[in-house]
Amino acid sequence: MRAERHWRSALEVSRLALEAGALVPLSTRLITDPALSPFLLRELTGLPPRHLRSPGPRPNPFLPWDQPLEVGRLGTRHVLLLNKYPVQAAHLLVITPEWQPQSGWLRPLDWQAVAEVAADTGGLWFFNSSATAGASQPHRHLQLLPRHAGQPSCPLAPLLLGQLAGERSTWPWAYRLSRRQDPQGGSDLSGLYARHCRDLELGDSAQDGAPLQAYNLLFDDEWFLTVRRDREHQAGFSINGLGFAGCLLSTAGSDRDWLLRHGPWALLEAVATPGSVIPRLRRLD
Template sequence: MGQFLDAALERSLQAERCGALVPLETEVVPLAGCEPFVLRRLLSETPKHLRSAGPKPNPFLPWDPALEVACLSREHVLILNKFPVQRGHVLLIPQRWQPQSGWLSPLDWQALAAVEADTPGLWFFNSCAAAGASQPHRHLQLLPRQASEPSCPLAAACVEQLQGQQQAWPWNYRLSPRLHAGTGDAAAELLELYHRHQSELGLGAPHQQPQPQHPYNLILEPNWFMTVVRTREHWAGMSINALGFAGCLLITPESDTAWLQQHGPMALLAAVAGSSR
Protein backbone atom coordinates (compact mmCIF):
# COMPACT_ATOMS: atom_id res chain seq x y z
CA MET A 1 0.00 0.00 0.00
CA GLY A 2 1.44 3.42 0.93
CA GLN A 3 3.65 4.88 3.58
CA PHE A 4 0.83 7.02 4.99
CA LEU A 5 -1.38 3.99 5.52
CA ASP A 6 1.48 2.06 7.10
CA ALA A 7 2.13 4.99 9.41
CA ALA A 8 -1.58 5.29 10.24
CA LEU A 9 -1.88 1.62 11.15
CA GLU A 10 1.25 1.73 13.31
CA ARG A 11 0.10 4.92 15.02
CA SER A 12 -3.34 3.36 15.56
CA LEU A 13 -1.84 0.54 17.63
CA GLN A 14 0.09 3.00 19.78
CA ALA A 15 -2.84 5.37 20.17
CA GLU A 16 -5.25 2.61 21.14
CA ARG A 17 -2.88 1.37 23.82
CA CYS A 18 -2.73 4.82 25.44
CA GLY A 19 -6.46 5.43 25.06
CA ALA A 20 -6.19 8.25 22.51
CA LEU A 21 -7.91 6.15 19.85
CA VAL A 22 -11.40 4.76 20.49
CA PRO A 23 -12.40 2.38 17.65
CA LEU A 24 -16.14 1.93 17.25
CA GLU A 25 -17.52 -1.59 17.16
CA THR A 26 -20.15 -2.21 14.49
CA GLU A 27 -21.87 -5.09 12.75
CA VAL A 28 -23.20 -5.34 9.21
CA VAL A 29 -27.00 -5.40 9.11
CA PRO A 30 -28.51 -7.31 6.17
CA LEU A 31 -31.68 -5.41 5.22
CA ALA A 32 -33.62 -6.76 2.25
CA GLY A 33 -34.04 -4.29 -0.57
CA CYS A 34 -31.19 -2.04 0.55
CA GLU A 35 -28.49 -3.47 -1.70
CA PRO A 36 -25.87 -2.41 -2.70
CA PHE A 37 -25.82 -0.12 0.33
CA VAL A 38 -23.84 -1.37 3.33
CA LEU A 39 -25.60 -0.78 6.64
CA ARG A 40 -23.66 -1.01 9.88
CA ARG A 41 -25.23 -1.02 13.33
CA LEU A 42 -23.26 0.82 15.99
CA LEU A 43 -22.59 -1.51 18.93
CA SER A 44 -20.34 0.84 20.90
CA GLU A 45 -21.71 3.72 22.93
CA THR A 46 -22.73 6.53 20.59
CA PRO A 47 -19.78 8.98 20.47
CA LYS A 48 -20.38 12.61 21.34
CA HIS A 49 -20.01 13.82 17.75
CA LEU A 50 -23.08 11.76 16.75
CA ARG A 51 -25.24 13.10 19.56
CA SER A 52 -27.22 16.32 19.35
CA ALA A 53 -25.52 18.77 21.69
CA GLY A 54 -24.52 22.38 22.07
CA PRO A 55 -21.35 24.08 20.84
CA LYS A 56 -18.46 21.65 20.43
CA PRO A 57 -14.83 22.30 21.39
CA ASN A 58 -12.22 22.15 18.63
CA PRO A 59 -10.23 18.89 18.94
CA PHE A 60 -7.92 19.87 16.06
CA LEU A 61 -6.43 23.09 17.46
CA PRO A 62 -4.28 21.73 18.89
CA TRP A 63 -4.64 18.15 17.71
CA ASP A 64 -3.73 15.24 19.98
CA PRO A 65 -0.07 14.39 19.18
CA ALA A 66 -0.86 10.73 19.92
CA LEU A 67 -3.08 10.77 16.81
CA GLU A 68 -0.61 12.46 14.45
CA VAL A 69 0.33 10.35 11.43
CA ALA A 70 2.43 12.79 9.40
CA CYS A 71 3.18 16.49 9.16
CA LEU A 72 2.71 17.15 5.45
CA SER A 73 3.82 20.79 5.30
CA ARG A 74 3.69 24.02 7.26
CA GLU A 75 0.01 24.14 6.33
CA HIS A 76 -1.40 20.60 6.75
CA VAL A 77 -1.11 17.57 8.99
CA LEU A 78 -2.55 14.06 8.72
CA ILE A 79 -4.09 12.65 11.90
CA LEU A 80 -6.14 9.63 12.90
CA ASN A 81 -9.90 9.83 13.29
CA LYS A 82 -10.34 9.38 17.04
CA PHE A 83 -13.51 7.29 16.61
CA PRO A 84 -12.86 5.08 13.55
CA VAL A 85 -15.15 2.40 12.19
CA GLN A 86 -12.34 1.35 9.84
CA ARG A 87 -8.66 1.02 10.73
CA GLY A 88 -6.51 3.63 9.05
CA HIS A 89 -9.28 6.27 8.81
CA VAL A 90 -7.38 9.56 8.68
CA LEU A 91 -8.19 13.27 8.59
CA LEU A 92 -6.38 15.92 6.59
CA ILE A 93 -6.51 19.16 8.60
CA PRO A 94 -4.93 22.62 8.32
CA GLN A 95 -2.51 23.42 11.11
CA ARG A 96 -4.10 26.84 11.52
CA TRP A 97 -7.79 27.63 11.92
CA GLN A 98 -9.82 27.29 8.74
CA PRO A 99 -13.62 26.97 8.90
CA GLN A 100 -15.29 23.80 7.67
CA SER A 101 -17.97 25.99 6.09
CA GLY A 102 -15.49 28.04 4.05
CA TRP A 103 -14.14 27.46 0.55
CA LEU A 104 -11.58 24.70 0.16
CA SER A 105 -8.32 26.26 -0.99
CA PRO A 106 -5.72 25.30 -3.61
CA LEU A 107 -3.44 24.30 -0.71
CA ASP A 108 -6.10 21.88 0.56
CA TRP A 109 -6.28 20.20 -2.84
CA GLN A 110 -2.49 20.09 -3.14
CA ALA A 111 -2.25 18.33 0.22
CA LEU A 112 -5.00 15.87 -0.72
CA ALA A 113 -3.34 15.06 -4.04
CA ALA A 114 0.00 14.46 -2.29
CA VAL A 115 -1.56 11.97 0.14
CA GLU A 116 -3.57 10.28 -2.61
CA ALA A 117 -0.48 9.75 -4.76
CA ASP A 118 0.89 7.58 -1.95
CA THR A 119 -2.26 6.16 -0.36
CA PRO A 120 -5.40 6.13 -2.55
CA GLY A 121 -8.89 5.53 -1.24
CA LEU A 122 -12.26 7.18 -0.67
CA TRP A 123 -12.12 10.85 0.30
CA PHE A 124 -15.14 12.69 1.68
CA PHE A 125 -15.99 16.12 3.02
CA ASN A 126 -19.01 17.47 4.94
CA SER A 127 -19.23 21.23 4.45
CA CYS A 128 -21.00 22.10 7.71
CA ALA A 129 -23.25 20.64 10.42
CA ALA A 130 -26.24 20.49 8.04
CA ALA A 131 -24.14 18.28 5.74
CA GLY A 132 -23.01 15.97 8.56
CA ALA A 133 -19.87 17.73 9.83
CA SER A 134 -19.15 17.10 13.50
CA GLN A 135 -16.47 19.77 13.97
CA PRO A 136 -16.12 23.38 12.75
CA HIS A 137 -12.36 23.11 12.03
CA ARG A 138 -11.71 22.10 8.41
CA HIS A 139 -11.09 18.40 7.90
CA LEU A 140 -11.15 16.20 4.83
CA GLN A 141 -11.43 12.47 5.51
CA LEU A 142 -9.79 9.48 3.85
CA LEU A 143 -10.70 5.79 4.03
CA PRO A 144 -7.68 4.04 2.43
CA ARG A 145 -8.36 1.25 -0.05
CA GLN A 146 -6.31 -1.54 -1.59
CA ALA A 147 -5.85 -1.34 -5.37
CA SER A 148 -8.23 -4.27 -5.98
CA GLU A 149 -10.85 -3.05 -3.48
CA PRO A 150 -13.91 -0.96 -4.49
CA SER A 151 -13.74 2.48 -2.96
CA CYS A 152 -17.37 2.30 -1.78
CA PRO A 153 -20.63 0.40 -2.37
CA LEU A 154 -21.80 2.90 -5.02
CA ALA A 155 -18.47 3.09 -6.89
CA ALA A 156 -19.66 0.82 -9.70
CA ALA A 157 -22.89 2.81 -10.06
CA CYS A 158 -20.88 6.04 -10.37
CA VAL A 159 -18.74 4.55 -13.15
CA GLU A 160 -21.87 3.26 -14.91
CA GLN A 161 -23.41 6.73 -14.79
CA LEU A 162 -20.30 8.26 -16.30
CA GLN A 163 -20.45 5.66 -19.07
CA GLY A 164 -24.13 6.40 -19.72
CA GLN A 165 -25.23 2.96 -18.53
CA GLN A 166 -27.34 4.13 -15.57
CA GLN A 167 -29.87 6.89 -15.00
CA ALA A 168 -28.99 9.86 -12.84
CA TRP A 169 -30.15 9.97 -9.23
CA PRO A 170 -33.08 12.29 -8.42
CA TRP A 171 -31.20 14.88 -6.38
CA ASN A 172 -29.04 17.90 -7.06
CA TYR A 173 -25.48 16.72 -7.66
CA ARG A 174 -22.65 16.64 -10.15
CA LEU A 175 -20.51 13.63 -10.98
CA SER A 176 -17.39 13.98 -13.12
CA PRO A 177 -14.60 11.64 -14.21
CA ARG A 178 -11.06 12.15 -12.98
CA LEU A 179 -8.23 11.71 -15.47
CA HIS A 180 -5.12 12.72 -13.52
CA ALA A 181 -5.28 11.02 -10.11
CA GLY A 182 -1.83 10.17 -8.81
CA THR A 183 -0.08 12.53 -11.26
CA GLY A 184 1.40 15.99 -11.02
CA ASP A 185 -1.80 17.40 -12.53
CA ALA A 186 -4.09 15.93 -9.87
CA ALA A 187 -4.33 19.01 -7.62
CA ALA A 188 -5.17 21.36 -10.49
CA GLU A 189 -7.81 18.95 -11.81
CA LEU A 190 -9.39 18.61 -8.36
CA LEU A 191 -9.53 22.38 -7.90
CA GLU A 192 -11.11 22.83 -11.34
CA LEU A 193 -13.75 20.14 -10.68
CA TYR A 194 -14.51 21.60 -7.27
CA HIS A 195 -15.07 25.12 -8.63
CA ARG A 196 -17.03 23.88 -11.65
CA HIS A 197 -19.39 21.78 -9.52
CA GLN A 198 -19.89 24.62 -7.05
CA SER A 199 -20.82 26.99 -9.89
CA GLU A 200 -23.12 24.53 -11.70
CA LEU A 201 -24.95 23.62 -8.49
CA GLY A 202 -25.60 27.21 -7.47
CA LEU A 203 -23.22 27.10 -4.53
CA GLY A 204 -21.35 30.19 -5.66
CA ALA A 205 -17.70 31.03 -6.26
CA PRO A 206 -14.84 32.15 -3.97
CA HIS A 207 -14.44 35.50 -5.77
CA GLN A 208 -18.14 36.28 -5.35
CA GLN A 209 -19.25 34.90 -1.97
CA PRO A 210 -17.39 34.56 1.36
CA GLN A 211 -18.50 30.93 1.63
CA PRO A 212 -20.62 28.39 -0.29
CA GLN A 213 -24.31 29.30 -0.38
CA HIS A 214 -25.69 25.89 0.65
CA PRO A 215 -24.53 22.82 2.59
CA TYR A 216 -22.90 20.15 0.45
CA ASN A 217 -20.91 16.91 0.49
CA LEU A 218 -17.89 15.87 -1.55
CA ILE A 219 -17.08 12.25 -2.34
CA LEU A 220 -14.12 11.36 -4.53
CA GLU A 221 -11.81 8.52 -5.45
CA PRO A 222 -9.21 8.05 -8.22
CA ASN A 223 -11.86 7.59 -10.95
CA TRP A 224 -14.52 10.20 -10.15
CA PHE A 225 -15.49 13.31 -8.18
CA MET A 226 -19.01 13.97 -6.85
CA THR A 227 -20.64 16.98 -5.17
CA VAL A 228 -24.09 16.72 -3.55
CA VAL A 229 -26.22 19.66 -2.37
CA ARG A 230 -27.80 19.11 1.05
CA THR A 231 -30.99 20.43 2.62
CA ARG A 232 -30.92 18.71 6.02
CA GLU A 233 -28.69 16.45 8.10
CA HIS A 234 -31.20 14.01 9.70
CA TRP A 235 -34.06 11.90 8.44
CA ALA A 236 -35.86 8.91 9.98
CA GLY A 237 -33.60 9.16 13.03
CA MET A 238 -30.48 8.75 10.90
CA SER A 239 -27.57 11.19 10.65
CA ILE A 240 -26.37 11.32 7.03
CA ASN A 241 -22.97 12.61 6.00
CA ALA A 242 -21.11 12.24 2.71
CA LEU A 243 -20.67 8.49 3.23
CA GLY A 244 -24.40 8.01 2.76
CA PHE A 245 -23.99 9.08 -0.87
CA ALA A 246 -21.15 6.58 -1.19
CA GLY A 247 -23.51 3.79 -0.07
CA CYS A 248 -22.53 3.53 3.61
CA LEU A 249 -25.11 4.07 6.37
CA LEU A 250 -24.66 3.88 10.14
CA ILE A 251 -27.58 2.70 12.25
CA THR A 252 -27.82 3.90 15.86
CA PRO A 253 -30.51 3.29 18.50
CA GLU A 254 -32.34 6.39 17.20
CA SER A 255 -32.57 5.07 13.62
CA ASP A 256 -35.98 4.15 12.22
CA THR A 257 -35.01 0.94 10.44
CA ALA A 258 -38.66 0.13 9.70
CA TRP A 259 -38.93 3.35 7.68
CA LEU A 260 -35.65 2.56 5.94
CA GLN A 261 -36.76 -0.93 4.98
CA GLN A 262 -40.13 0.31 3.75
CA HIS A 263 -38.83 3.23 1.67
CA GLY A 264 -35.22 2.25 0.91
CA PRO A 265 -31.87 4.07 1.07
CA MET A 266 -32.49 6.09 -2.09
CA ALA A 267 -35.58 7.69 -0.53
CA LEU A 268 -33.50 8.43 2.58
CA LEU A 269 -30.87 10.25 0.52
CA ALA A 270 -33.54 12.09 -1.49
CA ALA A 271 -35.00 13.34 1.80
CA VAL A 272 -31.73 15.02 2.86
CA ALA A 273 -30.49 16.22 -0.55
CA GLY A 274 -31.69 18.98 -2.83
CA SER A 275 -33.94 17.83 -5.66
CA SER A 276 -32.51 17.66 -9.17
CA ARG A 277 -33.07 20.55 -11.54
Protein backbone atom coordinates in the same frame (compact mmCIF):
# COMPACT_ATOMS: atom_id res chain seq x y z
CA MET B 1 1.46 1.05 -7.79
CA ARG B 2 1.30 3.39 -4.81
CA ALA B 3 3.75 2.94 -1.95
CA GLU B 4 0.95 3.31 0.68
CA ARG B 5 3.43 4.66 3.21
CA HIS B 6 0.80 6.92 4.76
CA TRP B 7 -1.51 3.93 5.19
CA ARG B 8 1.20 1.79 6.79
CA SER B 9 2.16 4.66 9.09
CA ALA B 10 -1.50 5.15 10.03
CA LEU B 11 -1.84 1.50 11.02
CA GLU B 12 1.26 1.68 13.22
CA VAL B 13 0.16 4.96 14.81
CA SER B 14 -3.27 3.38 15.34
CA ARG B 15 -1.71 0.49 17.26
CA LEU B 16 0.20 2.83 19.56
CA ALA B 17 -2.73 5.24 19.98
CA LEU B 18 -5.04 2.36 20.87
CA GLU B 19 -2.62 1.18 23.54
CA ALA B 20 -2.42 4.74 24.91
CA GLY B 21 -6.22 5.11 24.95
CA ALA B 22 -6.16 8.00 22.46
CA LEU B 23 -7.96 6.01 19.75
CA VAL B 24 -11.55 4.90 20.42
CA PRO B 25 -12.85 2.69 17.58
CA LEU B 26 -16.63 2.46 17.33
CA SER B 27 -18.24 -0.92 17.94
CA THR B 28 -20.63 -1.82 15.11
CA ARG B 29 -22.21 -4.81 13.43
CA LEU B 30 -23.25 -5.22 9.80
CA ILE B 31 -27.00 -5.44 9.14
CA THR B 32 -27.87 -7.59 6.12
CA ASP B 33 -31.18 -7.33 4.30
CA PRO B 34 -31.93 -7.57 0.55
CA ALA B 35 -33.93 -4.35 0.78
CA LEU B 36 -30.71 -2.46 1.55
CA SER B 37 -28.62 -3.62 -1.42
CA PRO B 38 -26.20 -2.29 -2.61
CA PHE B 39 -25.89 -0.14 0.53
CA LEU B 40 -24.00 -1.25 3.63
CA LEU B 41 -25.76 -0.58 6.92
CA ARG B 42 -23.86 -0.80 10.19
CA GLU B 43 -25.51 -0.62 13.60
CA LEU B 44 -23.69 1.15 16.41
CA THR B 45 -23.53 -1.39 19.25
CA GLY B 46 -21.51 0.60 21.76
CA LEU B 47 -21.68 4.13 23.09
CA PRO B 48 -21.77 6.94 20.51
CA PRO B 49 -18.69 9.18 20.26
CA ARG B 50 -18.25 11.48 23.25
CA HIS B 51 -18.88 14.64 21.20
CA LEU B 52 -22.35 13.35 20.24
CA ARG B 53 -23.47 12.48 23.76
CA SER B 54 -23.83 15.96 25.23
CA PRO B 55 -25.67 18.98 23.79
CA GLY B 56 -24.26 22.48 23.61
CA PRO B 57 -20.93 23.90 22.43
CA ARG B 58 -18.12 21.40 21.96
CA PRO B 59 -14.38 21.98 22.24
CA ASN B 60 -12.44 22.01 18.99
CA PRO B 61 -10.66 18.61 18.86
CA PHE B 62 -8.05 19.96 16.42
CA LEU B 63 -6.87 23.00 18.42
CA PRO B 64 -4.79 21.36 19.60
CA TRP B 65 -5.10 17.89 18.10
CA ASP B 66 -4.26 14.75 20.07
CA GLN B 67 -0.55 14.20 19.39
CA PRO B 68 -0.83 10.37 19.61
CA LEU B 69 -3.21 10.54 16.62
CA GLU B 70 -0.79 12.44 14.36
CA VAL B 71 0.42 10.42 11.38
CA GLY B 72 2.53 13.15 9.80
CA ARG B 73 2.82 16.71 8.51
CA LEU B 74 1.87 17.75 4.98
CA GLY B 75 4.06 20.75 4.38
CA THR B 76 3.53 23.53 6.92
CA ARG B 77 -0.20 24.05 6.39
CA HIS B 78 -1.78 20.62 6.96
CA VAL B 79 -1.58 17.64 9.29
CA LEU B 80 -2.44 14.00 8.56
CA LEU B 81 -4.38 12.72 11.55
CA LEU B 82 -6.26 9.60 12.61
CA ASN B 83 -10.00 9.85 13.15
CA LYS B 84 -10.34 9.38 16.91
CA TYR B 85 -13.61 7.42 16.55
CA PRO B 86 -13.17 5.21 13.48
CA VAL B 87 -15.32 2.38 12.15
CA GLN B 88 -12.58 1.41 9.69
CA ALA B 89 -8.96 1.13 10.80
CA ALA B 90 -6.65 3.91 9.57
CA HIS B 91 -9.51 6.34 8.84
CA LEU B 92 -7.49 9.46 8.02
CA LEU B 93 -8.15 13.19 8.28
CA VAL B 94 -6.36 16.03 6.53
CA ILE B 95 -6.71 19.05 8.85
CA THR B 96 -5.41 22.59 8.95
CA PRO B 97 -3.23 23.22 12.05
CA GLU B 98 -4.69 26.72 12.37
CA TRP B 99 -8.39 27.57 12.45
CA GLN B 100 -10.16 27.34 9.12
CA PRO B 101 -13.95 26.91 8.99
CA GLN B 102 -15.41 23.71 7.61
CA SER B 103 -18.14 25.86 6.08
CA GLY B 104 -15.67 27.98 4.10
CA TRP B 105 -14.26 27.38 0.65
CA LEU B 106 -11.68 24.66 0.12
CA ARG B 107 -8.54 26.42 -1.11
CA PRO B 108 -5.70 25.41 -3.47
CA LEU B 109 -3.46 24.55 -0.49
CA ASP B 110 -6.12 22.10 0.75
CA TRP B 111 -6.14 20.39 -2.63
CA GLN B 112 -2.33 20.29 -2.67
CA ALA B 113 -2.39 18.45 0.67
CA VAL B 114 -4.97 16.00 -0.70
CA ALA B 115 -2.83 15.43 -3.80
CA GLU B 116 0.25 14.72 -1.64
CA VAL B 117 -1.60 12.00 0.27
CA ALA B 118 -3.40 10.64 -2.80
CA ALA B 119 -0.14 10.19 -4.70
CA ASP B 120 0.90 7.70 -2.00
CA THR B 121 -2.34 6.20 -0.63
CA GLY B 122 -5.59 5.73 -2.56
CA GLY B 123 -9.16 5.32 -1.39
CA LEU B 124 -12.44 7.13 -0.87
CA TRP B 125 -12.18 10.81 -0.01
CA PHE B 126 -15.13 12.77 1.37
CA PHE B 127 -15.87 16.22 2.75
CA ASN B 128 -18.94 17.41 4.66
CA SER B 129 -19.25 21.16 4.22
CA SER B 130 -21.23 21.95 7.38
CA ALA B 131 -23.52 20.48 10.03
CA THR B 132 -26.33 20.37 7.44
CA ALA B 133 -24.12 18.11 5.30
CA GLY B 134 -23.26 15.88 8.28
CA ALA B 135 -20.07 17.53 9.57
CA SER B 136 -19.58 16.84 13.29
CA GLN B 137 -16.75 19.39 13.69
CA PRO B 138 -16.57 23.02 12.47
CA HIS B 139 -12.76 22.93 11.91
CA ARG B 140 -11.58 22.26 8.33
CA HIS B 141 -10.98 18.54 7.68
CA LEU B 142 -11.15 16.25 4.67
CA GLN B 143 -11.42 12.50 5.23
CA LEU B 144 -9.91 9.43 3.57
CA LEU B 145 -10.84 5.76 3.87
CA PRO B 146 -7.80 3.98 2.38
CA ARG B 147 -8.22 1.31 -0.28
CA HIS B 148 -5.73 -0.88 -2.14
CA ALA B 149 -5.41 -0.60 -5.92
CA GLY B 150 -8.18 -2.53 -7.63
CA GLN B 151 -10.55 -2.42 -4.67
CA PRO B 152 -13.89 -0.59 -5.10
CA SER B 153 -13.71 2.65 -3.17
CA CYS B 154 -17.30 2.33 -1.89
CA PRO B 155 -20.53 0.34 -2.44
CA LEU B 156 -21.93 2.83 -4.98
CA ALA B 157 -18.73 3.17 -7.02
CA PRO B 158 -19.93 0.73 -9.73
CA LEU B 159 -23.13 2.74 -10.15
CA LEU B 160 -21.21 6.01 -10.41
CA LEU B 161 -18.91 4.54 -13.05
CA GLY B 162 -21.98 3.20 -14.85
CA GLN B 163 -23.46 6.69 -14.95
CA LEU B 164 -20.27 8.09 -16.42
CA ALA B 165 -20.33 5.36 -19.08
CA GLY B 166 -23.97 6.10 -19.87
CA GLU B 167 -25.13 2.70 -18.64
CA ARG B 168 -27.09 3.88 -15.59
CA SER B 169 -29.84 6.46 -15.10
CA THR B 170 -29.16 9.66 -13.19
CA TRP B 171 -30.35 10.34 -9.64
CA PRO B 172 -33.26 12.64 -8.72
CA TRP B 173 -31.29 15.01 -6.51
CA ALA B 174 -29.04 17.94 -7.37
CA TYR B 175 -25.51 16.70 -8.02
CA ARG B 176 -22.61 16.82 -10.42
CA LEU B 177 -20.51 13.82 -11.39
CA SER B 178 -17.27 14.08 -13.40
CA ARG B 179 -14.43 11.84 -14.43
CA ARG B 180 -11.11 12.30 -12.73
CA GLN B 181 -8.38 13.07 -15.23
CA ASP B 182 -5.27 12.51 -13.14
CA PRO B 183 -5.11 9.06 -11.49
CA GLN B 184 -2.42 10.30 -9.10
CA GLY B 185 -4.74 12.83 -7.47
CA GLY B 186 -3.22 15.88 -9.13
CA SER B 187 -4.27 19.40 -10.04
CA ASP B 188 -7.64 18.55 -11.57
CA LEU B 189 -9.29 18.49 -8.15
CA SER B 190 -9.36 22.25 -7.58
CA GLY B 191 -10.83 22.87 -11.03
CA LEU B 192 -13.48 20.17 -10.67
CA TYR B 193 -14.46 21.52 -7.28
CA ALA B 194 -14.85 25.08 -8.58
CA ARG B 195 -16.86 23.96 -11.60
CA HIS B 196 -19.19 21.76 -9.59
CA CYS B 197 -19.79 24.56 -7.09
CA ARG B 198 -20.73 26.98 -9.86
CA ASP B 199 -22.98 24.46 -11.61
CA LEU B 200 -24.78 23.57 -8.37
CA GLU B 201 -25.19 27.28 -7.56
CA LEU B 202 -23.16 26.85 -4.40
CA GLY B 203 -21.31 30.03 -5.28
CA ASP B 204 -17.95 31.14 -6.61
CA SER B 205 -14.94 31.47 -4.31
CA ALA B 206 -13.79 34.55 -6.25
CA GLN B 207 -17.05 36.38 -5.57
CA ASP B 208 -18.72 34.81 -2.52
CA GLY B 209 -17.25 34.88 0.97
CA ALA B 210 -18.46 31.34 1.69
CA PRO B 211 -20.48 28.64 -0.08
CA LEU B 212 -24.16 29.53 -0.34
CA GLN B 213 -25.49 26.04 0.38
CA ALA B 214 -24.40 22.87 2.19
CA TYR B 215 -22.85 20.08 0.12
CA ASN B 216 -20.90 16.82 0.22
CA LEU B 217 -17.85 15.97 -1.86
CA LEU B 218 -16.81 12.39 -2.63
CA PHE B 219 -14.05 11.25 -4.95
CA ASP B 220 -11.60 8.50 -5.76
CA ASP B 221 -9.14 7.95 -8.63
CA GLU B 222 -11.88 7.65 -11.26
CA TRP B 223 -14.73 10.00 -10.36
CA PHE B 224 -15.56 13.21 -8.49
CA LEU B 225 -19.05 13.79 -7.05
CA THR B 226 -20.67 16.84 -5.45
CA VAL B 227 -24.14 16.62 -3.86
CA ARG B 228 -26.10 19.67 -2.79
CA ARG B 229 -27.76 19.22 0.63
CA ASP B 230 -30.90 20.60 2.27
CA ARG B 231 -30.93 18.75 5.60
CA GLU B 232 -28.77 16.50 7.76
CA HIS B 233 -31.14 13.76 8.89
CA GLN B 234 -34.19 11.69 8.03
CA ALA B 235 -35.97 9.02 10.09
CA GLY B 236 -33.36 9.33 12.81
CA PHE B 237 -30.45 8.65 10.44
CA SER B 238 -27.66 11.24 10.31
CA ILE B 239 -26.37 11.40 6.73
CA ASN B 240 -22.94 12.69 5.80
CA GLY B 241 -20.99 12.17 2.58
CA LEU B 242 -20.64 8.46 3.24
CA GLY B 243 -24.38 8.05 2.72
CA PHE B 244 -23.92 9.00 -0.94
CA ALA B 245 -21.11 6.44 -1.11
CA GLY B 246 -23.54 3.74 0.05
CA CYS B 247 -22.49 3.53 3.74
CA LEU B 248 -25.10 4.11 6.45
CA LEU B 249 -24.92 4.02 10.25
CA SER B 250 -27.87 3.10 12.46
CA THR B 251 -27.94 4.40 16.04
CA ALA B 252 -30.41 4.11 18.92
CA GLY B 253 -32.48 6.93 17.42
CA SER B 254 -32.65 5.51 13.89
CA ASP B 255 -35.97 4.20 12.54
CA ARG B 256 -34.76 1.05 10.81
CA ASP B 257 -38.32 -0.01 10.01
CA TRP B 258 -38.73 3.19 7.99
CA LEU B 259 -35.51 2.47 6.15
CA LEU B 260 -36.57 -1.08 5.27
CA ARG B 261 -40.02 0.09 4.12
CA HIS B 262 -38.85 3.00 1.98
CA GLY B 263 -35.32 1.94 1.09
CA PRO B 264 -31.97 3.74 1.34
CA TRP B 265 -32.50 5.65 -1.91
CA ALA B 266 -35.50 7.42 -0.32
CA LEU B 267 -33.28 8.31 2.64
CA LEU B 268 -30.79 10.10 0.39
CA GLU B 269 -33.52 11.78 -1.62
CA ALA B 270 -35.00 13.18 1.60
CA VAL B 271 -31.79 14.98 2.62
CA ALA B 272 -30.49 16.19 -0.76
CA THR B 273 -31.70 19.18 -2.76
CA PRO B 274 -34.24 17.99 -5.38
CA GLY B 275 -32.83 17.91 -8.89
CA SER B 276 -35.88 19.79 -10.12
CA VAL B 277 -34.61 22.89 -8.31
CA ILE B 278 -31.83 23.23 -10.87
CA PRO B 279 -32.87 21.05 -13.87
CA ARG B 280 -29.65 21.40 -15.80
CA LEU B 281 -27.72 19.75 -12.96
CA ARG B 282 -28.72 16.26 -14.10
CA ARG B 283 -26.42 16.68 -17.10
CA LEU B 284 -23.24 14.59 -16.77
CA ASP B 285 -19.76 15.46 -18.06
